[in-house]
Amino acid sequence: MSIIEEPEGIKDIFNKRGLRCTPQRLAVLKVLHDTQVYLSISAIHSKVKEILPYTGLATVYRSLETLVSLRLAVKVHLDDGCHSYAIAPQGHCHPILCTECNRVVEFAECPLEDLSNRISEKTGVQIDTHFLQLFGKCEECRI
Amino acid sequence: MSIIEEPEGIKDIFNKRGLRCTPQRLAVLKVLHDTQVYLSISAIHSKVKEILPYTGLATVYRSLETLVSLRLAVKVHLDDGCHSYAIAPQGHCHPILCTECNRVVEFAECPLEDLSNRISEKTGVQIDTHFLQLFGKCEECRI
DNA sequence: TTATAATTGAGAAGTTTTCTCAATTAAAGA
DNA sequence: TCTTTAATTGAGAAAACTTCTCAATTATAA
Numbered sequence: 001m002s003i004i005e006e007p008e009g010i011k012d013i014f015n016k017r018g019l020r021c022t023p024q025r026l027a028v029l030k031v032l033h034d035t036q037v038y039l040s041i042s043a044i045h046s047k048v049k050e051i052l053p054y055t056g057l058a059t060v061y062r063s064l065e066t067l068v069s070l071r072l073a074v075k076v077h078l079d080d081g082c083h084s085y086a087i088a089p090q091g092h093c094h095p096i097l098c099t100e101c102n103r104v105v106e107f108a109e110c111p112l113e114d115l116s117n118r119i120s121e122k123t124g125v126q127i128d129t130h131f132l133q134l135f136g137k138c139e140e141c142r143i
Numbered sequence: 144m145s146i147i148e149e150p151e152g153i154k155d156i157f158n159k160r161g162l163r164c165t166p167q168r169l170a171v172l173k174v175l176h177d178t179q180v181y182l183s184i185s186a187i188h189s190k191v192k193e194i195l196p197y198t199g200l201a202t203v204y205r206s207l208e209t210l211v212s213l214r215l216a217v218k219v220h221l222d223d224g225c226h227s228y229a230i231a232p233q234g235h236c237h238p239i240l241c242t243e244c245n246r247v248v249e250f251a252e253c254p255l256e257d258l259s260n261r262i263s264e265k266t267g268v269q270i271d272t273h274f275l276q277l278f279g280k281c282e283e284c285r286i
Numbered sequence: 287t288t289a290t291a292a293t294t295g296a297g298a299a300g301t302t303t304t305c306t307c308a309a310t311t312a313a314a315g316a
Numbered sequence: 317t318c319t320t321t322a323a324t325t326g327a328g329a330a331a332a333c334t335t336c337t338c339a340a341t342t343a344t345a346a
Contacts, residue, residue, distance in 0.1 A: 015343095015344080018292085019292080019293095020291095020292060020293065020342085020343050020344070021343075021344095022292090022293065022294080022342085022343070024293085024294070025293095041333085041334090042333095054294090054295070055294085055295080056294070056295040056296060056297095057295095057296095057334090058294080058295075058296080058297095058334085058335075058336085059293080059294055059295070061333095061334065061335080062293080062294085062335095077220040077274065081226065081302095081303080082333090083224065083333095096262065096266060096268050096270070098268065099271065105266050105267075105268050106266075107262050107265065107266055109258075111254035111255065111258050112254065112277075115252075115254050119239065119250050119277065120279075122250065123239060123248050123249075123250055123281075124248075124281060124282035125239050125241065125248050125250075125277075125279045125280065125281045125282070126279045126280050126285060127239070127277050127278070127279040128242065128278055128279045128280065129277075129278045129279075130275065130276065130277045130278065131220065131274075131275070131276045131277075131278070132273065132274070132275045132276075133273065133274045133275075134255075134262065134268075134270050134272075134273045135270070135271055135272045135273065135274070136263075136268045136269045136270040136271045136272075137268065137269050137271065138266075138267060138268045139267035139268070142269060158312095158313075161323085162323080162324095163311085163312050163313070163322095163323060163324065164312075164313095165311085165312070165323090165324065165325080167324085167325075168324095184302085184303090185302095197325095197326070198325085198326085199325070199326040199327060199328095200303090200326095200327095201303085201304075201305085201325080201326075201327080201328095202324080202325060202326070204302095204303065204304080205304095205324080205325085224333095224334080225302090226302090287346100288345105288346085289344100289345095289346085290343105290344085290345090290346100291342100291343095291344090291345105292341105292342085292343080292344090293340105293341080293342075293343085294339105294340085294341070294342085295338105295339100295340090295341095296337100296338100296339105297336100297337095298335105298336080298337080299334105299335080299336070299337090300333105300334080300335070300336085301332100301333075301334070301335085302331100302332080302333070302334085303330105303331080303332070303333085304329105304330080304331070304332085305328100305329080305330070305331080306327100306328095306329080306330090307326105307327100308325105308326100308327105309324105309325080309326090310323105310324080310325070310326095311322100311323085311324075311325085312321105312322095312323080312324085313320100313321090313322095313323095314319100314320090314321090315318100315319085315320085315321105316317100316318085316319080316320095
């Protein structure tokens with residue numbers, strides 16, 4: 001199921017872009033993958049240090065930036081202004097964030113694809129990109 | 144057209160919530176309204192000081208938080224991690240941000256309204272809220 | 287195996303945001 | 317209009333967050 005279980009595949013993703021597949025970057029990716037929850041940077045740092053104790057905070061910042069650029073992770077904006085990160089869904093889709101348990105659920109459709117043309121006609125603005133996050137309660141948390 | 148031209152109306156919006164209609168809050172609202180552009184907090188602070196020279200930065204932070212809670216302003220998340228603010232569109236809709244001139248254009252439809260039920264069926268997550276920003280180039284900037 | 291350049295760790299530095307508290311002032315009632 | 321009350325402000329300190337610097341390390345390709 002997951003890209004994290006194919007180390008060679010991941011190595012290629014890095015190397016094709018001239019980036020190195022370092023233990024620190026893999027550790028960050030593993031933390032995001034294993035939790036399936038969106039995590040603050042300091043939470044990620046703590047968990048990464050359980051794998052690689054001497055990892056610096058700056059390395060976590062840099063790794064996350066790299067992973068986002070490779071679309072292996074997504075940056076989540078929260079209302080309180082803090083940023084969190086989560087494992088990226090496969091393909092173009094948007095994260096659904098459970099506000100109870102912080103779980104990240106994928107939804108593999110993008111409502112903007114059909115809409116972009118109509119927005120362009122109505123407003124004159126040609127949409128290049130968009131940013132969408134959904135918040136709700138997942139099945140388990142609704143009981 | 145605009146709420147800013149009806150001072151009494153705005154005063155009521157504040158007072159009904161037990162909040163005061165202060166010159167500082169009105170100045171922040173006026174800056175957002177007059178520019179029609181999304182502005183960083185320090186840019187807002189500079190412009191507010193042209194109206195009320197002794198306004199402190201903390202007051203700008205607090206005013207923006209208040210205006211967002213009253214849905215008179217919206218918080219914009221930018222990729223570089225900085226936050227900006229813009230005048231809120233009327234009713235529930237989402238800001239379209241021109242990446243050339245920083246103008247804010249309104250689009251008075253919400254693609255999520257129709258979609259929420261289907262998301263719930265497919266993923267089991269009941270959507271409570273969502274956050275959507277669109278980026279593109281406005282008519283004038285496409286020439 | 288070696289050479290090269292990307293990456294890291296650690297702390298300093300820079301930014302952004304929040305907090306504190308006395309002084310001010312908007313709002314509501316007399 | 318005047319007074320009372322509690323919300324709000326300004327200023328700077330403090331806290332939190334993010335980026336930078338640079339010598340040392342190390343993944344990669346040859």
